[in-house]
Amino acid sequence: MKRTLSLIMENEPGALSRVVGLFSQRGYNIETLTVAPTEDETISRLTLTTSGDDRVLEQITKQLNKLIDVIKVLDLTEKTHIERELMLIKVRAEGEQRAEVKRCVDIFRGAIVDVLPDVYVIQLAGSSSKLDAFIEAMSEAGILEVARTGIAGIARGAKAFRV
Amino acid sequence: MSSDDELMSGGEMLARALRDEGVEVIFGYPGGAVLHIYDALFRTNDIPHVLVRHEQAATHAADGYTRASGKIPVVLVTSGPGATNAITGIATAYMDSIPMVVLSGQVPTNVIGEDAFQETDMVGCSRPIVKHSFQVRHASEIPGMVKKAFYLAGSGRPGPVVIDIPKNTTAPGEQYPYHYPKDVRIRSYNPTTRGHGKQIKKAADLLVAARRPVIYTGGGVIQGNASEQLIALAKELNYPVTNTLMGLGAYPATDRQFLGMLGMHGFYEANMAMHHADLILAVGARFDDRVTNTVAKFCPEATIIHADVDPTSISKTVNADVPIVGAATQVLEDLLKQVRHLKGKKDCAYSSEAIDRWWTQIDAWREAHGLWHAPRYQSRSDDIILPQQVVEALYRVTKGEAYVTSDVGQHQMFAAQYYRFDKPRRWINSGGLGTMGFGLPAAMGVQMAFRDAHVACVTGEGSIQMNIQELATCTHYNLPIKIININNEALGMVKQWQDMQYGGRHSESTYADSLPDFVKLAEAYGHHGMRVEKLSDLEYAMTECFSQRDKLVFMDIVVDPEEHVYPMLIAPNGSMRDMYLSKTERS
Numbered sequence: 001m002k003r004t005l006s007l008i009m010e011n012e013p014g015a016l017s018r019v020v021g022l023f024s025q026r027g028y029n030i031e032t033l034t035v036a037p038t039e040d041e042t043i044s045r046l047t048l049t050t051s052g053d054d055r056v057l058e059q060i061t062k063q064l065n066k067l068i069d070v071i072k073v074l075d076l077t078e079k080t081h082i083e084r085e086l087m088l089i090k091v092r093a094e095g096e097q098r099a100e101v102k103r104c105v106d107i108f109r110g111a112i113v114d115v116l117p118d119v120y121v122i123q124l125a126g127s128s129s130k131l132d133a134f135i136e137a138m139s140e141a142g143i144l145e146v147a148r149t150g151i152a153g154i155a156r157g158a159k160a161f162r163v
Numbered sequence: 164m165s166s167d168d169e170l171m172s173g174g175e176m177l178a179r180a181l182r183d184e185g186v187e188v189i190f191g192y193p194g195g196a197v198l199h200i201y202d203a204l205f206r207t208n209d210i211p212h213v214l215v216r217h218e219q220a221a222t223h224a225a226d227g228y229t230r231a232s233g234k235i236p237v238v239l240v241t242s243g244p245g246a247t248n249a250i251t252g253i254a255t256a257y258m259d260s261i262p263m264v265v266l267s268g269q270v271p272t273n274v275i276g277e278d279a280f281q282e283t284d285m286v287g288c289s290r291p292i293v294k295h296s297f298q299v300r301h302a303s304e305i306p307g308m309v310k311k312a313f314y315l316a317g318s319g320r321p322g323p324v325v326i327d328i329p330k331n332t333t334a335p336g337e338q339y340p341y342h343y344p345k346d347v348r349i350r351s352y353n354p355t356t357r358g359h360g361k362q363i364k365k366a367a368d369l370l371v372a373a374r375r376p377v378i379y380t381g382g383g384v385i386q387g388n389a390s391e392q393l394i395a396l397a398k399e400l401n402y403p404v405t406n407t408l409m410g411l412g413a414y415p416a417t418d419r420q421f422l423g424m425l426g427m428h429g430f431y432e433a434n435m436a437m438h439h440a441d442l443i444l445a446v447g448a449r450f451d452d453r454v455t456n457t458v459a460k461f462c463p464e465a466t467i468i469h470a471d472v473d474p475t476s477i478s479k480t481v482n483a484d485v486p487i488v489g490a491a492t493q494v495l496e497d498l499l500k501q502v503r504h505l506k507g508k509k510d511c512a513y514s515s516e517a518i519d520r521w522w523t524q525i526d527a528w529r530e531a532h533g534l535w536h537a538p539r540y541q542s543r544s545d546d547i548i549l550p551q552q553v554v555e556a557l558y559r560v561t562k563g564e565a566y567v568t569s570d571v572g573q574h575q576m577f578a579a580q581y582y583r584f585d586k587p588r589r590w591i592n593s594g595g596l597g598t599m600g601f602g603l604p605a606a607m608g609v610q611m612a613f614r615d616a617h618v619a620c621v622t623g624e625g626s627i628q629m630n631i632q633e634l635a636t637c638t639h640y641n642l643p644i645k646i647i648n649i650n651n652e653a654l655g656m657v658k659q660w661q662d663m664q665y666g667g668r669h670s671e672s673t674y675a676d677s678l679p680d681f682v683k684l685a686e687a688y689g690h691h692g693m694r695v696e697k698l699s700d701l702e703y704a705m706t707e708c709f710s711q712r713d714k715l716v717f718m719d720i721v722v723d724p725e726e727h728v729y730p731m732l733i734a735p736n737g738s739m740r741d742m743y744l745s746k747t748e749r750s
Contacts, residue, residue, distance in 0.1 A: 010351060013298070014286055025291045055478075062475040068295040068315065071351040163350065 032150030092142035173302030174203035194241025196268025222252020227605030243281030258595025294322030319354030358489030382409030383447015570626030600629030
């Protein structure tokens with residue numbers, strides 16, 4: 001089962017490598033991972049997606065909590081939450097295809113951020129499945145390059161997850 | 164920071180911080196990146212330093228020191244090879260949850276990452292085997308980092324902490340105000356000490372209602388200094404106790420309620436009791452694979468209460484029915500209080516008749532195959548020495564009072580089985596990592612902590628050669644360790660497995676023709692060497708060895724090379740009741 005975990009941790013050198021190292025060391029997999037400092041620059045927020053049964057996930061959560069740099073761990077999967085991912089995608093856009101690609105971008109509410117005679121660079125944000133669908137839609141036009149950020153997540157409601 | 168803080172260089176701050184922390188000994192080896200630190204120690208400090216002959220030995224010596232004394236020592240090594248040589252010892256300490264602070268030199272900050280001379284990424288190399296690590300960015304950070312390192316190493320589930328120190332941050336030229344913090348708070352680190360009240364109640368209810376209970380405890384009770392509380396609870400309930408390899412000495416071995424060690428080479432009665440138990444109280448133990456055998460067949464009828472200071476240990480391999488996160492002393496105290504409260508009630512479920520019936524069963528197991536009930540080994544001829552007899556002689560001569568360190572292999576198991584430890588912190592071995600070469604340097608650490616105590620290193624001719632150079636350190640500091648070398652001219656445990664599972668093909672496990680003359684070797688370092696080949700000489704020689712209070716004695720004892728360690732759990736797919744009991748018998 002796919003899980004989305006959110007971590008609040010010290011914005012210290014080496015903190016990220018401890019998190020990533022834990023996953024490889026104990027044989028857990030990471031599907032996506034994003035990290036950046038928060039409004040408090042001593043703190044980083046990390047969102048990662050992984051998979052495993054309840055038992056594995058319990059261990060992952062405990063092991064993450066045990067890392068000295070990790071302040072809090074939240075399993076977003078258990079809560080109603082919002083997940084967003086950003087993608088930059090470079091696609092071939094020439095001849096008749098050009099208008100078709102543009103239409104598709106509009107349908108998906110993306111934006112063309114770089115225009116060349118035969119190529120568009122498109123920016124698209126949304127759930128991971130929406131991004132997957134857009135990639136599928138572009139496959140005929142000809143995808144040159146894809147850069148995805150991995151998801152960032154936050155729980156719904158007024159309650160805040162912070163130090 | 165106040166205006167009267169003394170100005171110091173980074174090196175001086177480090178030396179002073181160690182003194183302010185109360186460090187009583189440093190085990191180390193100098194080199195380029197730590198020259199400033201060594202100079203500061205030389206000029207400003209009064210902490211004794213033990214110059215080892217290999218950095219691995221520094222970590223094992225520190226490890227032995229803390230296992231025996233409970234005090235946290237410091238390891239000081241240089242960058243690059245100094246740091247990587249320390250890795251095995253750090254991993255050994257990590258696996259057994261031993262507190263230790265390791266200071267490793269590093270190349271100057273401005274050349275980090277340039278593959279400078281003797282550069283290695285120590286924080287990266289040690290990351291999976293430390294509780295935490297720091298790299299100094301500026302000299303002024305040093306006192307605070309030292310304080311945090313000791314706090315982290317010794318609290319919660321203890322473990323090794325590394326501070327990586329670039330050479331420029333200890334340079335004598337630059338000075339900063341020194342201030343050693345009184346206490347420390349880390350917002351992301353709050354180890355639980357007290358078990359949850361509801362869980363304690365639930366556990367106590369189950370405990371008194373048990374009919375076939377076993378108390379199973381590990382290294383956590385030793386490290387957590389909870390032996391007294393364990394004894395009190397076991398006595399209150401009259402329940403049997405078994406200890407893991409790491410937990411020996413937590414419950415007095417000569418007490419009737421002690422079942423011996425459990426697990427792979429555990430006692431028949433301990434393994435049988437575990438398998439047939441209806442309740443297991445596990446404290447400071449981690450259901451290691453050397454204990455459980457096949458997890459799916461582990462204790463099929465038991466409800467499991469598992470108390471540990473580290474939540475990751477609970478339900479990691481075996482699911483706990485009642486998990487309790489807390490320190491061993493506190494949890495055992497709270498359990499005892501609650502058990503007494505329940506036993507005071509009229510309708511208490513506790514049944515001393517049921518427990519008596521359980522003891523009758525356990526005594527029958529003891530009588531059948533218990534290692535301490537009757538000799539379970541047989542000599543092939545009258546004057547050939549068996550390894551078990553060596554440990555028994557050691558036990559008799561030292562009256563069970565020695566600190567015993569061991570290396571890894573058959574001799575380690577024989578020592579664990581036949582030396583009856585009545586006190587905690589007397590049995591010092593590498594349980595988790597299984598590090599050959601641990602025994603001699605660990606014994607040095609123990610002897611540094613207790614200068615007048617009998618310290619025996621039970622080893623084999625394989626393990627002892629992995630850190631044999633430390634005989635020089637023993638000369639240097641007059642450490643009168645007694646080395647009990649159980650010499651079977653082979654890597655005995657490897658050979659045993661090859662006998663049992665590989666058709667007796669001894670692939671790379673024998674080397675009889677290239678063994679050194681250990682007596683001459685010991686003498687070359689200025690020690691006393693003895694060789695014992697006949698059983699009739701053993702007792703006298705052992706007495707003679709321990710009568711030499713001021714000298715290191717190396718006893719090279721030739722034993723039967725054919726002897727195997729039993730009992731031995733049958734793997735794969737066996738449960739805890741499936742054991743080989745000798746070369747011809749199984750349970």
